[in-house]
Amino acid sequence: MRIDIWSxxxxxxxxxxxxxxxxxxARFAHRDEVEVAWHAFILDPDLPVRYDGTxxxxxxxxxGMPRAQVEAMTQQIARAGAGEGLDFDFDSVVPSSSLAAHALLKYAEATGADVGAVEDALFDAHFRDGEVIADADVLxxxxxxxxxxxGAVRAGLTDPTVVRAVQADLAAAQQIGVSGVPFFVFEQKYGVSGAQPAEVFTQALEQVWAEVHPQVGLTPLGEPDAAACGPDGCAVPTRPDAGAEQS
Known part of the structure; x- marks a missing residue:
């Protein structure tokens, strides 16, 4: 089963x-048979390498958000993150373009590295440590x-193949109508939008898995008590016309 995630x-x-x-x-019984692909999405393409402000x-x-609304929002996010064991320090966050960070992820993917681990490191650098994620030295x-x-990472950040891979992700998101992230696509058919509770993801995993891997079974026809033989011997039918009586 394949899951594509835009982030x-x-x-x-x-x-x-x-x-x-x-x-x-991690709790899904068939987790080893799930392929996860991470894709780039850029919320603000016009954001500079480093925004001059908090x-x-x-x-x-x-x-265009009021200060009170922004502060309430960041506090809510920090609480939600803490519930998942994540640290957010919005006072130290440096707003900056995420384009180069996505290039690092695409380079990591091309080398067979653990993209999820690299992404976690980028999230921590941005939201916890106050790093500039557009800075090549940081990446x-x-x-x-x-x-x-x-050295290969530094070259990979501007490699044309890597840049095209990022652009392809952005184009694919536009094609399927992704307007906000995170966005999860199960088997190119079902979309799950937003940071849903884990229980919602569990339900989606189980539902889509059952659809992709249906139980093999037959619909029974005829009389259920017709004469038949099994490992424990041959049954005597309860109705005289259900079959020849055997012993």
Whole structure:
């Protein structure tokens, strides 16, 4: 079973949604037969390499949100994250373009690295540690910590193949109508939007698995008590016309 997930490193609910999804997947009986593919999504393509201000100031200016609403929202997100064992420090977040971070993820995917682990490291760098996720030096350090070659990571961030892979993800999201993240697509058929509770992901996993792998069975016809033989011998029918009596 395949699950495609669109996510943005600059999205706190993507961090929380990833944790909830992975919690459900870890408890899923067929987890070893599930293929997960992560895809790039950029919430604000116009965000510079580094925004001159705090996350709260960015949301007030770029999204037109009142300060009280922004502060209430970040507090809610921090509480939700804490419930999943995640740390959010919005006072230290540096708003910056996530394009290069997505390039790192695509490079990691091309090398066979654990993309989920690299993504976690990027989320922590952005939301917990106050790192600039558009900075090549930061990304090289994160990649090296995930056992990727530092020099190759630096080159990979601008590699045309990697850049095209990011652009393909963005185009695919637009094609299927993804307007917000996180967004989960099960078997190219069912969409789950947002950081749903783990129970919702569990239900989706079980439902789609059952559809993709239906139980093989037959619909019975005829009389259920007709004469037949089995491992324990031959049955005597309860009706005289159900079959010849055997012993």
């Amino acid at each position: 943005d490193i600059a999205c706190p609910w993507c961090r929380i949604g990833k944790a909830r999804f992975e919690s459900a997947l 996350e709260v100031e960015y949301l007030i200016e770029r999204k 090289v350090r994160i990649g090296a910590a995930q056992r990727l070659d530092a």
